[in-house]
Amino acid sequence: xxxxxxxxxxEVRVVDREQPRIEEPTDAVIEVTATCICGSDLxxxxxxxxxxxxxxxxxxxxxVREVGPQVRDVRVGQFVVGSxxxxxxxxxxxxxxxxxxxxxxxxxxxxxxxxxxxxxxxADGTLVATxxxxxADLVPxxxxxxxxxxxxxxxxxxxxxxxxxxxxxxxxxxxxxLGVLAARQLGAERVIAMSRHAxxxxxxxxxxxxxxxxxxxxxxxxHIKDLTxxxxxxxxxxxxxxxxxxxxxxxxxRPGGHVGYVGVSHGVSLPGQELFFSGVHLHGGPAPVRRxxxxxxxxxxxxxxxxxxxxxxxxxxxxAAEGYRAxxxxxxxxxxxxx
Amino acid sequence: xxxxxxxxxxEVRVVDREQPRIEEPTDAVIEVTATCICGSDLxxxxxxxxxxxxxxxxxxxxxVREVGPQVRDVRVGQFVVGSxxxxxxxxxxxxxxxxxxxxxxxxxxxxxxxxxxxxxxxADGTLVATxxxxxADLVPxxxxxxxxxxxxxxxxxxxxxxxxxxxxxxxxxxxxxLGVLAARQLGAERVIAMSRHAxxxxxxxxxxxxxxxxxxxxxxxxHIKDLTxxxxxxxxxxxxxxxxxxxxxxxxxRPGGHVGYVGVSHGVSLPGQELFFSGVHLHGGPAPVRRxxxxxxxxxxxxxxxxxxxxxxxxxxxxAAEGYRAxxxxxxxxxxxxx
Numbered sequence: 047x048x049x050x051x052x053x054x055x056x057e058v059r060v061v062d063r064e065q066p067r068i069e070e071p072t073d074a075v076i077e078v079t080a081t082c083i084c085g086s087d088l089x090x091x092x093x094x095x096x097x098x099x100x101x102x103x104x105x106x107x108x109x110v111r112e113v114g115p116q117v118r119d120v121r122v123g124q125f126v127v128g129s130x131x132x133x134x135x136x137x138x139x140x141x142x143x144x145x146x147x148x149x150x151x152x153x154x155x156x157x158x159x160x161x162x163x164x165x166x167x168x169a170d171g172t173l174v175a176t177x178x179x180x181x182a183d184l185v186p187x188x189x190x191x192x193x194x195x196x197x198x199x200x201x202x203x204x205x206x207x208x209x210x211x212x213x214x215x216x217x218x219x220x221x222x223x224l225g226v227l228a229a230r231q232l233g234a235e236r237v238i239a240m241s242r243h244a245x246x247x248x249x250x251x252x253x254x255x256x257x258x259x260x261x262x263x264x265x266x267x268x269h270i271k272d273l274t275x276x277x278x279x280x281x282x283x284x285x286x287x288x289x290x291x292x293x294x295x296x297x298x299x300r301p302g303g304h305v306g307y308v309g310v311s312h313g314v315s316l317p318g319q320e321l322f323f324s325g326v327h328l329h330g331g332p333a334p335v336r337r338x339x340x341x342x343x344x345x346x347x348x349x350x351x352x353x354x355x356x357x358x359x360x361x362x363x364x365x366a367a368e369g370y371r372a373x374x375x376x377x378x379x380x381x382x383x384x385x
Numbered sequence: 386x387x388x389x390x391x392x393x394x395x396e397v398r399v400v401d402r403e404q405p406r407i408e409e410p411t412d413a414v415i416e417v418t419a420t421c422i423c424g425s426d427l428x429x430x431x432x433x434x435x436x437x438x439x440x441x442x443x444x445x446x447x448x449v450r451e452v453g454p455q456v457r458d459v460r461v462g463q464f465v466v467g468s469x470x471x472x473x474x475x476x477x478x479x480x481x482x483x484x485x486x487x488x489x490x491x492x493x494x495x496x497x498x499x500x501x502x503x504x505x506x507x508a509d510g511t512l513v514a515t516x517x518x519x520x521a522d523l524v525p526x527x528x529x530x531x532x533x534x535x536x537x538x539x540x541x542x543x544x545x546x547x548x549x550x551x552x553x554x555x556x557x558x559x560x561x562x563l564g565v566l567a568a569r570q571l572g573a574e575r576v577i578a579m580s581r582h583a584x585x586x587x588x589x590x591x592x593x594x595x596x597x598x599x600x601x602x603x604x605x606x607x608h609i610k611d612l613t614x615x616x617x618x619x620x621x622x623x624x625x626x627x628x629x630x631x632x633x634x635x636x637x638x639r640p641g642g643h644v645g646y647v648g649v650s651h652g653v654s655l656p657g658q659e660l661f662f663s664g665v666h667l668h669g670g671p672a673p674v675r676r677x678x679x680x681x682x683x684x685x686x687x688x689x690x691x692x693x694x695x696x697x698x699x700x701x702x703x704x705a706a707e708g709y710r711a712x713x714x715x716x717x718x719x720x721x722x723x724x
Contacts, residue, residue, distance in 0.1 A: 138616060139640055147640030147664045149615070276488070277477060292657065301478055301486030301670075311657035318631065318653025322646070322670045325486045331640075331664040 049161035050102045050366040050383075055093035056374075058102070058367040066157075066165035071116035072134075074169035076108035076126060080189045081160050082357065083369050083381045084130075085219055086310050091370055094312070101158025102366075104130035105192040107185060108385075110173070111163070119170045125180055126173040127343060128166055129335035130154045130193050135171025145171070145336035160366060162385055174339040177347055186354025186382055187346040190224065194380065195342055195353040196335030197308045198224030198285065202232055203338075204306030204329040205281035209233040214259070214270050216295045217285030218246040220356040220380040221308060223253055225283035227353060230254030231345070234281070238273060240266055240294070246379070249355065263290055267297035278303060284330065287311050293320075301325035308333055357382040388500035389441045389705045389722075394432035395713075397441070397706040405496075405504035410455035411473075413508035415447035415465060419528045420499050421696070422708050422720045423469075424558055425649050430709055433651070440497025441705075443469035444531040446524060447724075449512070450502070458509045464519055465512040466682060467505055468674035469493045469532050474510025484510070484675035499705060501724055513678040516686055523685060525693025525721055529563065530681040533719065534692040535674030536647045537563030537624065538681065541571055543645030543668040544620035548572040553598070553609050555634045556624030557585040559695040559719040560647060562592055564622035566692060569593030570684070573620070577612060579605055579633070585718070588694065602629055606636035617642060623669065626650050632659075640664035647672055696721040 049063040066075050082105045089095035110124045120126065133140050133148035140148045152167040166172055180188055187195075198221045207213045207229040215225045218241035229237045230253070238257045239250035247258050259269045271278055278300035284291055287309025295305050296316075307330030321328070345351045359378035361369045362385075369381035388402040405414055421444045428434035449463045459465065472479050472487035479487045491506045505511055519527055526534075537560045546552045546568040554564045557580035568576045569592070577596045578589035586597045598608045610617055617639035623630055626648025634644050635655075646669030660667070684690045698717035700708045701724075708720035 138614070142641050144641035144664055275477070287657075287661075289657075302481050302483035302673075307661070311661040314657025314661075316655040316657060316660070318626075318628075318650035318655060321655070321667075322626075322650040322653075325483055325670040326668075328660075328667040329665075331661045334641075 047162035048363060049158060050363070051100050052090060052097055052102050053100055055097060056091060058091070058370045060364050060366050063161065066163050068112055068114045069165060070167060071114040072168050072170065073114045074110050074117055074120050074166045074173065075112040075163055076106070076166055077111050077163055078106050078108040078159060078161060078385045080185050080385060081106050081383050082189060083373055083383070084193060085221070087370070088374055089312070091374060101161070103158050103160030104154035105189060106159035106164055107189045107192060108164070113169060117169045120173050120175065124175040126175050127188050127191050127339055128173045129196060129339065131332065132167040132172040133336055134168045140171065143337045144334045146332040146334040160363065160383060162363070172336065174343060176343055184346060186357050187352055188343065189382060190353040190356060191339060191342040191346060193335060194220040194356060195224045196338050197221050197333040198283070199228040199338050199342065200333035200335065201225045201283040201285060201306040201308040201330065202228035204304065205283050206304040207232045207234045207281045210235055211280040212236040212238065212274055213281040213283065214238040214240060214279040214298050215283040215285065216240050216291050216298070217309060218243060218250060219285060222283065222285035223250055223356050224353050225285055226250050226255045227253040227351060229281070229283065231351060238270065238279065263294055266294050270298040274300070280304070281306070285309050287314065289314050292316065296321065296324050296326055299324070299326040303327070304329070306330055356380045360384060386501035387702060388497060389702070390439050391429065391436055391441050392439055394436060395430060397430070397709045399703050399705050402500065405502050407451055407453045408504060409506060410453040411507050411509065412453045413449050413456055413459050413505045413512065414451040414502055415445070415505055416450050416502055417445050417447040417498060417500060417724045419524050419724060420445050420722050421528060422712055422722070423532060426709070427713055428651070430713060440500070442497050442499030443493035444528060445498035445503055446528045446531060447503070452508060456508045459512050459514065463514040465514050466527050466530050466678055467512045468535060468678065470671065471506040471511040472675055473507045479510065482676045483673045485671040485673040499702065499722060501702070511675065513682060515682055525696050526685040526691055527682065528721065529692040529695060530678060530685060532674060533559040533695060534563045534681055535677050536560050536672040537622070538567040538677050539672035539674065540564045540622040540624060540645035540647040540669065541567035543643065544622050545643040546571045546573045546620045549574055550619040551575040551577065551613055552620040552622065553577040553579060553618040553637045554622040554624065555579050555630050555637070556648060557582060557589060558624060561622065561624035562589055562695050563692050564624055565589050565594050566592040566690060568620070568622065570690060577609065577618065602633055605633050609637040613639070619643070620645070624648050626653065628653050631655065635660065635663050635665055638663065638665040642666070643668070645669055695719045699723060
C-alpha cells in the first residue's frame with residue numbers, strides 16, 4: 047500500500063509500505079477513506095520537535111476490512127470514525143470519559159493513518175460506526191470529528207460553554223474555528239473569535255461567532271474585558287499552545303470562569319502567582335474525542351453541523367507533500383487527503 | 386486601642402493605635418473577640434515577601450459595635466464572622482460565588498484585624514452573624530471559619546471531593562488539615578493525608594484522614610499511585626504553594642481528576658507540557674470563604690465539626706510577638722490571639 051513518511055524535518059514522501067494486518071486479537075484493519083494533516087504534524091516538519099515517528103497521520107475515517115477474533119462490536123464493512131488515541135473503553139479512566147488517557151492507549155500517530163490502510167488497536171473501544179455508508183459530502187465532516195472537531199468540542203466543554211455564557215476563543219486554526227462551532231452548539235449566548243485574518247473571521251462568523259477581536263496579548267485581553275463589563279469572558283477556549291496564547295486565555299477569563307485549553311503546549315511555563323490570583327478553572331490536554339464521537343456523528347449525520355468546512359484544501363494521498371507545504375506556508379488551514 | 390504592627394521582617398510589636406471609626410456608609414466597626422496569625426503572615430515576617438502593610442491580621446470574629454447609615458442587615462450587638470476579603474455581595478462575581486474576587490473587594494490584611502477593634506468595609510456583603518452569642522468553646526472554630534477552614538473547604542470543593550472519591554491532601558498545616566476535614570464532610574470515601582509529622586498525622590486522622598503518606602515529591606506521587614490502582618487520586622487538595630507541592634499535587638491526580646490549590650503561590654512556574662498531558666482540572670486561588678460561611682457556621686454551631694482544633698497555641702493579643710515566633714520556629718501550627 048501507499049503511505050506518507052517523514053524521515054527528516056521538511057521531507058515528506060509517499061512510499062510503498064507493507065499492508066497492515068491484525069497483530070492483536072482486539073485489532074481491526076480499516077481501508078482509509080480520508081485522512082488529513084494536523085497542525086501538530088507541523089512541529090516535526092518545522093524541526094521544532096523531533097521526528098519521532100516516520101509514518102505520519104493520526105486522523106482517519108474508513109471502512110473496516112478485517113477484525114481480530116476478540117472484536118465484538120465492530121464489523122467488517124462498517125464505515126467508522128476513531129480518535130487519535132486508541133482506547134480500550136473499559137478501564138476506569140475511559141469509563142470516566144478520559145479515553146485519551148486510557149491505561150492501554152495507543153497514539154495513532156505511532157501507527158500512521160496517512161496511508162491506504164491502517165491497523166486500529168482496541169477496535170471496540172476506539173471506533174464508532176456511522177449509521178450507514180455516508181454520502182460523499184459528509185466524509186470531510188466525519189473526518190473532522192476524528193480530531194479537530196472532537197478537540198474543539200472538548201475545549202468548549204472544558205471551558206463550560208453553555209447557555210447564558212460569553213465564550214472567547216483564542217486561536218483561529220481549525221480547532222479554534224470548531225471551538226466556535228462547539229460553543230454555539232452548546233448554547234453559548236456570545237462567542238468572541240480572536241482572529242486577525244479576514245478569511246478566518248468570516249468563517250468564524252459562519253460557524254457561530256457573534257463578535258471578533260483582532261488584538262492579541264494584553265491588548266486582546268483588554269478588548270475582551272471591554273466587551274464583558276470589565277470582568278472577562280465566562281469561558282475561554284485556548285487552541286494554540288504557546289505562552290502568549292495561554293496567558294491571553296487566562297487573562298481573558300473572569301474569576302471563577304473556565305479555560306479549556308487544547309493547543310499542544312510548546313515552551314509554556316505558567317506563572318503560579320498570576321494563575322493563583324486569576325481564580326480561573328484550567329482544564330485541557332489531549333482531547334478525549336472518543337467521549338464525544340457518538341454525539342458528533344449524530345449531529346453530522348443529521349446535517350445539524352458541517353465541521354468539514356474547515357478543510358480548505360483537498361488533495362490526494364499522493365500529493366501529501368504539497369499538503370504539508372501548503373499548511374507550513376499558511377496557504378491552507380487544514381488539508382484533507384483523499385485515499 | 387492596642388494593635389499588632391510589623392514594621393520590618395521579624396519585628397512584631399503591640400502598640401497603641403487610633404480606634405477605627407465608620408469611614409464609608411457601608412462600614413461596620415467590630416470589637417474583635419479573637420484573631421489569629423496566618424501562615425501567610427510568615428512570608429513578610431521571614432523577609433521573603435515585602436512588608437507591605439504595617440498593621441497585621443486578616444482573620445477575625447467579634448461583636449458589631451457600630452454600623453454605617455447604609456448597612457441594612459448587620460446590626461449592633463451581633464456576633465459576626467467575616468472573610469479575609471471584604472466583598473459587596475452584589476456584583477456579578479460575588480453572585481457567582483467568587484467573593485474573594487469581588488469587583489469592590491478590600492483585603493482585610495490592608496486594614497489589620499490583630500487589634501481590639503476593626504473596621505469592616507461592605508459590612509452587609511462581608512459579615513455573617515451567628516445565631517446568637519457563641520459559647521466560649523465555639524469561638525476558635527468560628528474564627529477558623531474566617532480563613533483556614535473556609536480555605537481548606539474551598540480547596541476540597543475545587544478538588545470536587547465527594548462520595549466515592551479518593552482525596553489526597555498535600556500539606557499538613559492548618560489549611561491542609563482542614564482540607565482533610567472538609568473532604569470527609571463532603572463525603573469522600575478515602576482521604577490520604579500527606580504528612581511526615583507524627584502529631585499532625587494524628588490530628589489528620591482525627592479530622593477524617595483514612596490513610597497517611599509520608600513521602601514527598603516523586604516518591605509521594607508514586608505512593609499515591611500505589612494506593613489508587615496506579616491511576617492517582619480523583620481529587621487533590623494543595624495547601625502549601627511551592628513548586629514541589631504543586632507538582633506533587635498535579636502528579637498525584639488521575640487524568641480527568643481535580644486539583645484544588647489554595648497555598649499562596651510562591652516562586653511557582655508550571656511546566657505547560659506536563660500540565661497538558663496530565664489531563665487534570667486545576668482550580669484554586671484566594672478562597673471565596675464568604676460563599677461557605679453560612680454553611681460552615683451552621684456546622685460549627687451544631688457541633689458537627691470542630692475546626693478550632695487546629696489552634697495549638699492560644700495567647701493574648703499582647704503576646705503576639707511570641708505567637709509569630711512560635712509559628713516561625715514551627716513550635717505551633719496555628720496561633721489564636723484572644724483580645
